[in-house]
Amino acid sequence: MKARIQRIEINNFKAFRQFRLDLDGRHLLLYGPNGSGKSSLYWALYTFLQSGRKSSISKYFDPTDKERLLNIYEDENTNPGSISITFRNQKTKNDTTYSINLSNHSTKGKPDITKAELASDFVTYRFFFGFSDFKNSQDFDLWPLFLQEILPFCRSTSGTNPLEAWQDIESGKANPGAYKGRAGSQAYDSFRRATEGFASILDPIVLSISSRAQNFYDEFFSNNDPGKVELELIVKQRPKFEGSDRSSAKFTHPVIEFGIRVDGKQIHRPQSFLNEAKMTQLALSIRFAASLVNLHDSDIKMLVLDDLLVSLDMSNRMRVVEILFSKDFASYQKFILTHDLGLFQELRRHIGASHSDWQYVTLRGNAQQGPSVNVAKSDLEVAQDYLSNDQLAECGNRLRKCVEVILEQFLIIARDKTLHGDLISRGEFASLESKINEAKGLLCQQALKDFAAVLQGDFTADEFAAILSEEGIDPTKVVWTDSKKKGKIIARLMAARKQLQDTTLHLLTEEARKQLNAAKLLDEIKKIKNRILNPASHAGVTPLYTKEAEDAIKVVDQLRVTLDAVLPTL
Numbered sequence: 001m002k003a004r005i006q007r008i009e010i011n012n013f014k015a016f017r018q019f020r021l022d023l024d025g026r027h028l029l030l031y032g033p034n035g036s037g038k039s040s041l042y043w044a045l046y047t048f049l050q051s052g053r054k055s056s057i058s059k060y061f062d063p064t065d066k067e068r069l070l071n072i073y074e075d076e077n078t079n080p081g082s083i084s085i086t087f088r089n090q091k092t093k094n095d096t097t098y099s100i101n102l103s104n105h106s107t108k109g110k111p112d113i114t115k116a117e118l119a120s121d122f123v124t125y126r127f128f129f130g131f132s133d134f135k136n137s138q139d140f141d142l143w144p145l146f147l148q149e150i151l152p153f154c155r156s157t158s159g160t161n162p163l164e165a166w167q168d169i170e171s172g173k174a175n176p177g178a179y180k181g182r183a184g185s186q187a188y189d190s191f192r193r194a195t196e197g198f199a200s201i202l203d204p205i206v207l208s209i210s211s212r213a214q215n216f217y218d219e220f221f222s223n224n225d226p227g228k229v230e231l232e233l234i235v236k237q238r239p240k241f242e243g244s245d246r247s248s249a250k251f252t253h254p255v256i257e258f259g260i261r262v263d264g265k266q267i268h269r270p271q272s273f274l275n276e277a278k279m280t281q282l283a284l285s286i287r288f289a290a291s292l293v294n295l296h297d298s299d300i301k302m303l304v305l306d307d308l309l310v311s312l313d314m315s316n317r318m319r320v321v322e323i324l325f326s327k328d329f330a331s332y333q334k335f336i337l338t339h340d341l342g343l344f345q346e347l348r349r350h351i352g353a354s355h356s357d358w359q360y361v362t363l364r365g366n367a368q369q370g371p372s373v374n375v376a377k378s379d380l381e382v383a384q385d386y387l388s389n390d391q392l393a394e395c396g397n398r399l400r401k402c403v404e405v406i407l408e409q410f411l412i413i414a415r416d417k418t419l420h421g422d423l424i425s426r427g428e429f430a431s432l433e434s435k436i437n438e439a440k441g442l443l444c445q446q447a448l449k450d451f452a453a454v455l456q457g458d459f460t461a462d463e464f465a466a467i468l469s470e471e472g473i474d475p476t477k478v479v480w481t482d483s484k485k486k487g488k489i490i491a492r493l494m495a496a497r498k499q500l501q502d503t504t505l506h507l508l509t510e511e512a513r514k515q516l517n518a519a520k521l522l523d524e525i526k527k528i529k530n531r532i533l534n535p536a537s538h539a540g541v542t543p544l545y546t547k548e549a550e551d552a553i554k555v556v557d558q559l560r561v562t563l564d565a566v567l568p569t570l
Contacts (some may be wrong), residue, residue, distance in 0.1 A: 002299035003112070004333045006088040006095060012074040012081040013060075014040035017370035023359050025088055027334040029351065031344035032363030037371035038337050042306040043069070045335070046122050048083050049302070051100050052113030061102040073368050087112070087300060112300060119298035120332075121153050121291040124306045131283040140258040140269060142233070146206075150290045154205050162205065165198045172251030174241060188244050195241040195251070205293065206235050206256060212289035213282075220319055221281040227263040231282055234259075258286075280316055284323075292328055303332040309347075310340050317343065321350055348376075350409075356380065356560065379405060380557055387549050395549045399556050400432065400533035403525060406556070407435040410563045414442045414570055432529060436522050443519045443566065511569035518566045521559055528552050 004025035010016045015037035021028075032038030047069070051057045059065040061081040070081045082101035088094070098107045107113040130145040147166070154162050174191035175184055210233035217231060237255035242248070260270045260282070267273050270282070291303070303324070309317045324334060338344055344362075351358055360376035377385070379402035386395035430438075525533075532552040 002091065003087045003089050003096075004300075005085055005302075007086040008041075008044070009084040009086075010041075010044050010082070012071050012076060012079045013044055013083060014069055014071060015371060016040055016044070017071050017074045017079065019371060019373070021359075021361065021373060022375075025090065025333075026357055026359040028336065028359050028361060029344065029347055030335070030337045030361045030363065031341055032337070032339060032371065033341075034339050036339075036363040036365060038339060038363060039306060040371075041335075042122065042124075042304060042337055044083050045302065045304055048085055048098075048100060048107065049113065049117040049120055051105065052107045052110055052117055054108070057100050057105055058102050061100075071370070073370075089299075112298075115296060115298035116300035116302065118155055118296035119300070120302040120304070122304045122306070123287060123291070123308050124149070125308055125310055127287050128280060128283050128308075128312070131279065131286075140271065141236075142256045142258050143254050146256050150209075150287070154290065154293070155296060160201055162198070162201050165194070165201055169194050169198055169239065169241075169251075172241075172253075174243075174249055174251075175246070178246075185244060188249070192241045195239050199235075199238040199240070199254070202254060203235050203238070206233055208293040209233055209286060209289045212293055213285040216289050216323070217282065217285040220323055221285065228261075230261040231285065232259050232261070233257075233286065258282075277313055277316065280312060281319075284316065284320060288323060288328075301332045302335065303329060304335040304337070306337045307339060309336075309343055310338060314346075317346070318350065321347065356557075378402075380553065380560075383553060383556075387546070387553065390546070392546065392549050396532045396534075396552070399549075399552055402556055403533060403559065404432060404435070406560050406563060407432075407439055410439055410567070411435065411442070413567055414439070432533065433526075436526055436529070439563075440519050440522045442570065443515045443522075514562075514566045514569055518562045521555070521562050524555050525559060528555060 005023050006025060007023065008019070008021045010019040012018075015035070019037070019041075030038060030041070047057070047060060059067045060069045062068055063070060063076045068081075070076060074081075080101055082099060082104075084097055084099040086095050086097040089096075096112070098110065098113060100107055127145060127149040130149070131142075151166065152163050169191065175187040177187070178184075179187050210231065213233065214231055217229065222229060234257055235254060236257040237252065239254045240252040242250045242252075257268070258270070259266065259268045260274075261267065262273075271279065274282075309320055312320065323329070324336075336347065338347075348360055356378055360378075362374045362376070363371040364374065365371045379398050383395045383398040383402060386392070386398060528548075528551075532548060
């Protein structure tokens with residue numbers, strides 16, 4: 001991503017009377033109870049991106065229009081409705097602000113905004129409720145849900161807008177003007193071509209989503225399946241128009257069928273075979289696959305989730321978070337909005353309270369007053385505030401909490417990636433010292449294992465001297481009466497020499513360098529642990545000094561960045 005949202009300003013729009021949020025390019029995790037304005041932020045972002053390709057957006061801000069989206073308690077004369085978003089180029093640090101209101105439509109036709117709309121996605125809980133709303137006796141036709149929740153965000157490979165293509169034919173009326181003669185024939189022919197055109201767009205989109213959804217499911221959800229689960233999304237019935245006059249005209253709506261195979265056995269009504277959790281996993285696979293098909297290149301990419309996780313059980317919630325943090329969505333600026341405080345707190349713990357790439361926000365207030373914004377500071381930011389106020393002991397205590405969170409988040413992911421969770425026996429409480437040791441062990445363990453495999457290969461000291469000697473391995477110096485056994489030992493020595501060389505060369509790679517830097521930084525954390533990060537030491541006779549706290553903040557801030565960088569190498 002080359003640009004991210006720096007600031008959002010909303011005036012007199014839906015729940016907002018006056019609203020400003022400084023994101024500074026960070027992702028957003030936002031909690032707001034019902035009526036606080038959470039969904040208003042969702043629709044403000046959606047309306048803003050959609051405005052780039054619209055000829056006019058004045059109806060949303062016109063007090064006399066029936067489709068206005070103004071706050072009913074606000075005076076449009078003193079506070080006209082508007083949405084302004086400032087983007088910052090991550091490389092040049094230059095800011096660009098676009099605004100939409102009754103008299104200003106600065107996003108119209110702007111490539112940055114129109115491309116961002118093509119590349120971004122908005123996902124709500126409605127897709128998952130709709131996905132599970134099928135009786136056992138019903139065929140699983142996803143077309144109505146597809147039309148509402150997926151088609152608006154799809155683009156064909158030719159760049160055509162599929163939703164607009166569908167809207168041209170959805171009435172099924174080929175000749176609404178009741179033209180006769182040649183004009184009537186042309187109307188029917190034109191409608192038939194438009195229907196065939198939409199059908200040709202729909203087929204490859206659904207096929208691409210189906211294929212990508214299978215990959216998603218296999219990667220994130222298939223681990224504990226008793227059999228091989230294969231999902232299938234097909235256009236079972238293409239949209240079709242027949243006839244050349246009013247009496248013979250017939251329009252057929254599309255049908256998108258969802259089915260699965262379990263160990264090769266076809267199941268057309270999966271809702272009668274699978275439990276709710278598994279159905280949710282399949283729905284997640286399809287919806288996230290839809291986000292990624294026919295991707296468009298854009299400097300700005302947004303992924304906005306409105307109460308998506310509320311309808312999911314905790315295991316699937318955490319799996320969705322894992323998906324959001326995967327490489328597939330690495331280039332998106334993410335907005336997770338929820339009215340569930342428990343979920344907000346759980347996600348914040350999972351992401352990490354000290355993670356500086358996220359902004360944690362709560363909305364309070366009511367419809368008449370308008371929402372108020374409370375931005376939660378990270379532990380590192382709180383430590384810096386303490387330092388600024390010369391509260392050095394409190395600064396050290398907060399830094400310790402920050403290190404605890406950083407290490408715990410690193411260990412959760414690292415254990416899962418390396419499958420070395422048994423490296424240290426952990427009880428209900430793990431000390432900071434043990435967390436540092438475990439993290440360092442995970443970073444260094446693979447290199448140690450590689451060397452140990454060579455060093456413990458049942459070779460004698462003399463044989464290893466031959467492997468490491470400047471002259472190399474001299475077969476004439478290998479004393480063995482049995483020629484076959486002599487050949488085998490020479491072959492083993494040669495293989496060990498190659499393995500040792502490969503292991504050494506691996507330690508010179510960029511991945512190994514990152515791991516070594518992280519291990520060295522953990523040594524620095526150990527050095528400051530007893531002096532700065534130990535609450536008991538702050539009561540001693542030797543006072544903490546500002547320079548010590550300043551240096552500790554730099555080390556802790558670097559720790560988060562370094563461990564984040566090293567995770568992909570494990």
